[in-house]
Amino acid sequence: xxxxxxxxxxxxxxxxxxxxxxxxxxxxxxxxxxxxxxxxxxxxxxxxxxxxxxxxxxxxxxxxxxxxxxxxxxxxxxxxxxxxxxxxxxxxxxxxxxxxxxxxxxxxxxxxxxxxxxxxxxxxxxxxxxxxxxxxxxxxxxxxxxxxxxxxxxxxxxxxxxxxxxxxxxxxxxxxxxxxxxxxxx
Amino acid sequence: xxxxxxxxxxxxxxxxxxxxxxxxxxxxxxxxxxxxxxxxxxxxxxxxxxxxxxxxxxxxxxxxxxxxxxxxxxxxxxxxxxxxxxxxxxxxxxxxxxxxxxxxxxxxxxxxxxxxxxxxxxxxxxxxxxxxxxxxxxxxxxxxxxxxxxxxxxxxxxxxxxxxxxxxxxxxxxxxxxxxxxxxxx
Numbered sequence: 190x191x192x193x194x195x196x197x198x199x200x201x202x203x204x205x206x207x208x209x210x211x212x213x214x215x216x217x218x219x220x221x222x223x224x225x226x227x228x229x230x231x232x233x234x235x236x237x238x239x240x241x242x243x244x245x246x247x248x249x250x251x252x253x254x255x256x257x258x259x260x261x262x263x264x265x266x267x268x269x270x271x272x273x274x275x276x277x278x279x280x281x282x283x284x285x286x287x288x289x290x291x292x293x294x295x296x297x298x299x300x301x302x303x304x305x306x307x308x309x310x311x312x313x314x315x316x317x318x319x320x321x322x323x324x325x326x327x328x329x330x331x332x333x334x335x336x337x338x339x340x341x342x343x344x345x346x347x348x349x350x351x352x353x354x355x356x357x358x359x360x361x362x363x364x365x366x367x368x369x370x371x372x373x374x375x
Numbered sequence: 376x377x378x379x380x381x382x383x384x385x386x387x388x389x390x391x392x393x394x395x396x397x398x399x400x401x402x403x404x405x406x407x408x409x410x411x412x413x414x415x416x417x418x419x420x421x422x423x424x425x426x427x428x429x430x431x432x433x434x435x436x437x438x439x440x441x442x443x444x445x446x447x448x449x450x451x452x453x454x455x456x457x458x459x460x461x462x463x464x465x466x467x468x469x470x471x472x473x474x475x476x477x478x479x480x481x482x483x484x485x486x487x488x489x490x491x492x493x494x495x496x497x498x499x500x501x502x503x504x505x506x507x508x509x510x511x512x513x514x515x516x517x518x519x520x521x522x523x524x525x526x527x528x529x530x531x532x533x534x535x536x537x538x539x540x541x542x543x544x545x546x547x548x549x550x551x552x553x554x555x556x557x558x559x560x561x
Contacts, residue, residue: 219405219546219548222546223545223546223548223549226544226545226546226549227545227546227549229542229544230536230538230539230542230543230544230545231538231539232538232539232540267542267544270542271542271544350416350556350560351561352415352416352417352418352555352559352560353416353417353418353559354418356415356416356453356456356457357416358412358415358416358453358457359409359412359413359416359552360405360408360409360412360413360548362405362409362546362548362549362552363412363413363548363549363551363552364552365549366545366548366549366550366552366553367552367553367556367560369538370553370556370557371556373538373539374536374537374538374553375537
């Protein structure tokens with residue numbers, strides 16, 4: 190891909206639950222698969238899963254490993270190619286440090302949310318990514334969305350994905366697919 | 376929504392398996408939820424699940440019912456609003472007949488697929504839907520895609536969703552989200 194190296198970060202902490210409490214949400218099997226396949230399709234550099242919970246990190250590692258080795262890798266090699274993008278990390282700070290080590294420059298943080306106050310348009314940010322060489326991290330929240338402290342730390346906030354009318358409750362998997370298409374699709 | 380009434384049809388038969396045999400694929404819990412939420416977000420008229428297997432029809436009915444009645448409906452009313460769009464049918468012919476009865480005109484069939492030979496562009500078809508009042512059915516295949524007989528019966532074939540490079544293996548959930556955004560998003 191020409192332009193900025195862009196990775197996805199799926200945050201399981203800090204995110205809100207339905208009562209606006211900050212929680213660690215659970216890793217979901219299909220979040221790993223669907224988002225890895227979308228990330229590979231749209232040419233992203235990496236897909237980071239963030240959870241501070243050791244047990245959840247182990248679970249994610251098992252799911253990924255199943256498709257990377259042995260029977261799973263043979264049965265469906267295209268899953269392996271997608272899951273090779275996935276890394277499990279304890280915190281966003283860890284990921285930022287890793288990316289900075291790899292590229293020699295700190296990544297810009299790009300937040301998304303169903304009620305976010307946008308700082309860019311999709312068309313404008315698409316062009317910005319094409320002409321940049323700075324690494325970017327696209328942050329997505331699970332549960333009821335990214336905690337305010339993450340939104341506040343972001344350098345860029347993307348517009349919410351809106352449909353027709355008031356109902357606006359896409360799964361994070363659907364939101365990721367649409368946003369990657371808007372930024373990198375043909 | 377102004378323009379044509381558009382419904383989604385998720386086909387579990389006739390679709391191909393990995394060896395290009397025509398099979399009945401299994402209903403997936405998250406296909407029901409994610410696609411119902413996307414269908415509601417983008418203002419579709421209905422979401423039809425097609426399977427000829429009685430046991431699979433019962434399973435789908437149970438999943439939908441859980442969120443429409445009792446505890447599920449109270450716990451997450453937004454799920455109910457989405458799942459109210461869902462109908463389980465035995466065949467595409469059944470759905471076509473129901474739509475024709477409802478609107479007094481046969482629906483146009485719109486097929487999708489990762490290797491489809493397109494008859495329209497997204498921009499052109501988006502305009503066509505806006506200025507039409509004929510019902511349309513957007514057909515999506517599970518497994519390894521819609522059987523050739525369905526593609527052959529389609530009035531319109533949408534272009535495959537392409538990313539960057541050769542890898543092009545989105546989940547049907549991701550493909551639905553992207554295609555609805557391209558046709559109905561802001």
